[in-house]
Amino acid sequence: MTDKPIEVLIVEDDPRIAEINRRFTEKEEGFSVVGIARTGEEAVTWLEVVEPRLVLLDIYLPDMRGTELVRRIRGEGKDTDIIMITAAGETEIVQEAIRGGVVDFIVKPIQMERFLKTLQNYRRRLERLKASGTMTQQEIDRLWNPGTADTASRWAGVREVPKGIDPLTLEKVVSVLRASPPPGMTAEETGQAIGASRSTARRYLEYLVSVGEAVADVSYGSVGRPERRYVLKSAGKGVPK
Template sequence: MTNPAIEVLIIEDDVKIAEINRRFVEQIEGFRVVGIATDEPQAAAQLEVLNPQLVLLDIYFPGSNGLSMLHHIRAQHRETDVIMITAARESEAVREAIRGGAFDYIMKPLVFNRLKETLVRYSAFRTDLDRLSRTASLSQSDVDRLTVGTPRFESGEMHVLTPKGIDRLTLDKVVQALASDSIGMTAEQVAKLIGASRSTSRRYLEHLVGQGDAYADLSYGVVGRPERVYRTKKRS
């Protein structure tokens, strides 16, 4: 039985941007836009009437502040989740959005693949949440699956949505190779270990660095030529 589409309300004062966001959302399987609000009164009314599962919320719109709206939603509409989509780049705004319970914070201009990644992750989150709500007793791994945020290493496995051009099986091999050597490995060493080319190895290693799950240092070796040495980032 197919699950019903997740209902989305877009709160965005720019009508053209709201329409672009709507088209993006409706290209992603399992989501349906049920309303668009361009100011606070419209947003409040549609939240009450539509009771959406997800809101795409801008920070800047006339007569109000999206962060105030975020707090209102979290207080008055506990079953509704929020993804911020905004041009606001101030660290304080990002921090308040995260502390306010936003599922994600996506900066404009909106990139379709970035939105799709978040919505796929959100859909999986809701599926797990619904399933676990019917479970009497939860394990640590059950709770960990519901944790939203920076991808991380757990029990030797990398939990991350892989973008286009990154194969999950190859990524797992690279992760395991790094985990096998605490001293660190070069792209060439990883390539030999997993049976891939040096350029492929480097691409996956740099992907892990970009995700924050590994880091790279320069090592000058015997002949003085610098090489990037990759290490698994330890999580506290």
């Protein structure tokens, strides 16, 4: 446990959802909500005044997109982490958020179990950073995927992952799928989101299908060309800890 509560700023224009986020956050030990901002500009003011450690950020705000606020936070060099809460699964939004350093995604409708697990993982990440002087590769892997020594093996429920499947890349693919509601994402869209080729993304997606953790369906684009779309079997499902 950290020495003092992790201060959280909620940025959400819907009062009902903001209240749900506040209640969920305060259910988790070690977190304290210091404010709720309804707009991006209001969030900027809160960030200047209270300097929270964590921002729970909605993607659509009345005066700007959440990704614009992410850029402003990073541009000002603030020591603030961001978890994005969104109903959107567009590839470009997920990709932009990942590039901006968003540490996790929670997709609406919000599930309390997934919400609390996200906060728990984030808290453990801070604790490891505070405790570590120098870090081994295994410790960095665990920092990226909290509580996991062998991310892909434990997530997929197998003893060893196949050759060509990297645990960290697999987790990136899982995160992208988690942030994308049905009808899911194509291999090309997934590759763009994680910065990999279409063929690489397809290899990881098909691996998830083969171990029963994702499903693929065929849909037809605007020109009638069939394409496979992938989605996690259970919304909000992540790496077991």
